Amino acid sequence: MLKLNYIKNILKVSGILLILLQLSCVKYKKRENIVVASAGKIESLDPAQANTIRTLQILSALGDTLYKIDKEGNLSPSLAKDLPKVSNNGLSIDIRLKENITFHDGSIFNAEAMAFSLNRFREIGTLNYLLNEKVEDIEVKDEFTIRIKLKKPSSSLKSLLTSVNLTPVSPNSYSNYKGSFNNKNFIGTGPYFLESFNPSQQVIKPFKNYWGEKPLNKGIDFINYSNSSTLFGAIKTKEVDVLISNSIDDMQRLTLNNMVNKDQLKSGEGDPIEIGYITFKSNKPPLKNKSIRQALSYTIDRELMSQQVSFGTREPLRSIVPPQLHKKEFSPWPKYNPDIARSLLKKEGYCEKDILSIPLTFRSNVPADKLLALTWKDQIKRDLSDCIEISINGIESTTVYKQLSEGAFDAVILDWTGAYPDPEAYLTPLLSCSEIKNNSCLKGESVYSGSFWGDNKVQELLEKSEELEGENRLKNLIQVEQLAAQGSAYLPIWLVNPKAWSLTDISQPEFSRDGLIILKNLKRD
Amino acid sequence: MSSKKELFKYIFSRLTLLPIMLWIISSLVFILLRIAPGDPVDAILGTRATEIARENLRIKLGLDKPLINQYIEYLNQLIHGNLGISLNTEEPVKIIISKALPASLELAIFSIIIASLVGYLIGFLGAIKPEGKIDFWGRIFGIGTYALPPFWAAMLIQIIFAVLLGWLPIGGRLPPGAIPPPSITGFLILDSILDKNIEIIFSSIKHLILPSFTLGILLSGIFSRSLRLNLEEVLKKDYIEAAKSRGINDSRILVKHALPNTLLPILTITGLTVSSLIGGALLIEITFSWPGIALGLQEAINQRDYPVVQGIVVIISSLVVMISLGIDIAIAYIDPRVSY
Numbered sequence: 001m002l003k004l005n006y007i008k009n010i011l012k013v014s015g016i017l018l019i020l021l022q023l024s025c026v027k028y029k030k031r032e033n034i035v036v037a038s039a040g041k042i043e044s045l046d047p048a049q050a051n052t053i054r055t056l057q058i059l060s061a062l063g064d065t066l067y068k069i070d071k072e073g074n075l076s077p078s079l080a081k082d083l084p085k086v087s088n089n090g091l092s093i094d095i096r097l098k099e100n101i102t103f104h105d106g107s108i109f110n111a112e113a114m115a116f117s118l119n120r121f122r123e124i125g126t127l128n129y130l131l132n133e134k135v136e137d138i139e140v141k142d143e144f145t146i147r148i149k150l151k152k153p154s155s156s157l158k159s160l161l162t163s164v165n166l167t168p169v170s171p172n173s174y175s176n177y178k179g180s181f182n183n184k185n186f187i188g189t190g191p192y193f194l195e196s197f198n199p200s201q202q203v204i205k206p207f208k209n210y211w212g213e214k215p216l217n218k219g220i221d222f223i224n225y226s227n228s229s230t231l232f233g234a235i236k237t238k239e240v241d242v243l244i245s246n247s248i249d250d251m252q253r254l255t256l257n258n259m260v261n262k263d264q265l266k267s268g269e270g271d272p273i274e275i276g277y278i279t280f281k282s283n284k285p286p287l288k289n290k291s292i293r294q295a296l297s298y299t300i301d302r303e304l305m306s307q308q309v310s311f312g313t314r315e316p317l318r319s320i321v322p323p324q325l326h327k328k329e330f331s332p333w334p335k336y337n338p339d340i341a342r343s344l345l346k347k348e349g350y351c352e353k354d355i356l357s358i359p360l361t362f363r364s365n366v367p368a369d370k371l372l373a374l375t376w377k378d379q380i381k382r383d384l385s386d387c388i389e390i391s392i393n394g395i396e397s398t399t400v401y402k403q404l405s406e407g408a409f410d411a412v413i414l415d416w417t418g419a420y421p422d423p424e425a426y427l428t429p430l431l432s433c434s435e436i437k438n439n440s441c442l443k444g445e446s447v448y449s450g451s452f453w454g455d456n457k458v459q460e461l462l463e464k465s466e467e468l469e470g471e472n473r474l475k476n477l478i479q480v481e482q483l484a485a486q487g488s489a490y491l492p493i494w495l496v497n498p499k500a501w502s503l504t505d506i507s508q509p510e511f512s513r514d515g516l517i518i519l520k521n522l523k524r525d
Numbered sequence: 526m527s528s529k530k531e532l533f534k535y536i537f538s539r540l541t542l543l544p545i546m547l548w549i550i551s552s553l554v555f556i557l558l559r560i561a562p563g564d565p566v567d568a569i570l571g572t573r574a575t576e577i578a579r580e581n582l583r584i585k586l587g588l589d590k591p592l593i594n595q596y597i598e599y600l601n602q603l604i605h606g607n608l609g610i611s612l613n614t615e616e617p618v619k620i621i622i623s624k625a626l627p628a629s630l631e632l633a634i635f636s637i638i639i640a641s642l643v644g645y646l647i648g649f650l651g652a653i654k655p656e657g658k659i660d661f662w663g664r665i666f667g668i669g670t671y672a673l674p675p676f677w678a679a680m681l682i683q684i685i686f687a688v689l690l691g692w693l694p695i696g697g698r699l700p701p702g703a704i705p706p707p708s709i710t711g712f713l714i715l716d717s718i719l720d721k722n723i724e725i726i727f728s729s730i731k732h733l734i735l736p737s738f739t740l741g742i743l744l745s746g747i748f749s750r751s752l753r754l755n756l757e758e759v760l761k762k763d764y765i766e767a768a769k770s771r772g773i774n775d776s777r778i779l780v781k782h783a784l785p786n787t788l789l790p791i792l793t794i795t796g797l798t799v800s801s802l803i804g805g806a807l808l809i810e811i812t813f814s815w816p817g818i819a820l821g822l823q824e825a826i827n828q829r830d831y832p833v834v835q836g837i838v839v840i841i842s843s844l845v846v847m848i849s850l851g852i853d854i855a856i857a858y859i860d861p862r863v864s865y
Contacts, residue, residue, distance in 0.1 A: 035701040129578045221702045225814040233688040233695040398563035
């Protein structure tokens, strides 16, 4: 009896405590700031160090770039006054800057500041090779004009100048950080300034003296959760206002999309910037044989993969450049056709006696990769079990990246996001090669991508494209992609669109052409 | 007197072994990290960086030096209490640990309290009435919670209590936008009490409930089973029978004679669980986005941030060794039969 009373008392006290906790803050107060959630921590806010979408996202609100890509896909000035002026020999570019722009610390934005930022990036930027490969020197021509001297003509440099990594920082505030990263602070010219920073939560507020269109909200709280389920739960429970799609599992994407269809959420989608593909190692048998690689390019049913892996949220892709960057539909890789695949393999002596064995590697920490590997394996078993056998093997991503250039994988599932919205940002990293022997790449990007595929004509066209502009350049790059499709060292699978979901009292998220949400346009309705 | 002397001798010998153990552990971590494919340069630059860029970063991070030089430098720094600087964030490892460790300790302490309350209560009630209803369901509870996969249980609890019922927050240590109190101890609840911030006190408790409850319930199975088995065994001993025959009432026998003799294994299990929780609650920390040391360790391993991994492992190892030493001392103090 006495024991029962004890238990009853304990339950009563626990009940009271729970009620108190519920009363304390069960309903989330009407927030002033908009809470935007994404996956993973932000370790550094230095544009010279930034290499994740979430970091670029916050930097895009804190800083400005010289140029932006407009809705039609053309270069448009942002901090620059007008379009860049290229010299006749193509080796020098003059950029005039807007005047009367101040940094968050009150100092003036001018050519000195821009040159300081670009040179700082060239010096310490983790992706500085993007600039250093093209740029010889950066000079201050006058107070509001900079001159970029190039090593050789480069038409892709203009697109590179839209990269958030090249956003200017205040020389006053970064004088102690010329040679090192300023991880926890950011002083730029953007529509917001940084109010507080820690790796799991960052608060930004509108910058009163911003030169451009002012933000439509009173500030943004960025929060970073460590997994997809928590992010999904956070928007369902209205703990956050906006959810960014990076690292949201496909199943949860589908549920969120269904909620949008029922008017329980709003959503916005940007142009696809991430491609998913399979790389074939083309310098060792059996995939050294071009016909076998070509046969494999007929074996994948992309529609089935998209449905099985992502419930159709990933768009099937038959090119290695997102279509919008070519400004027209262009799909040089062949459609799924097991009959053609079989006849090609028969010519190479498979299907009757021998079965082609392909070890396929996937990144074990990327759920979609594993599902793709399993689905493709089963699809091959269904359609071509007499010709091909796929064995799958999961390896953690850092190990995969390290071993790619060592030629460790016959076939490996990867993804790629261009550093800036231009076909060159997809083609060069996959296809460029500086030393080619018998269609094998010995030195260059193609080695780092794990394909080891080299083609002199492709290299020649890639180099020539740097001297071309406009339509001629695009035609040239389309030719590159056609040759890549014939080489079949890569097998494009799908496109991934950046997406965001917002609560119904928040405006629909809008995206810029580089796949980042335009945070200043978010507002409470 | 002589037993005290023995005890001090034992403590001294264990403390002398501590640096040796730490040296072995830190050397193993140092070697294993370098054997593992991928290095910080890959994690920071990705695969597309040029060889020049990679080499420059390698020099900057000191990874170009011969391995033996790196090892000697690392040990030298460690001896001087310097855990190094994160390759990724350039922040001192000491600071990274000082931010994450209190979060893990807070979670571990509350989980152990919940596990002890629930587990020992069930185990105790089961042992005093063997084969009764409570004992039956307690055994099912014990085996069930022990067998549950932690990530699955955590996600289920999160979905029910945070998403469907909306009673408790989904993750993190504070609500979005909340400004944490000034860090004095690093323990959020304690700091908010010291700051007299009522709203943050309640918010931080609310955020702690789901992860600590999940972890506590998962651990309570081991606690209930161990108490039940030990108590049952003790209750069959001759001296208990003798006490009963002397007419001493049941509750006095239980509290004065039986329970103290079950304390030793219980203390050992509780202590070892605390030490294993400090670095071992990874799945719970990931599920609830709890910014603890296990989550930090996982991120550092993914980024091949050598100094952070090494620093965290050394600190966790030290804590485990210190706690197990503390348990040994407590056992020796409680039970005079224990000799060393």
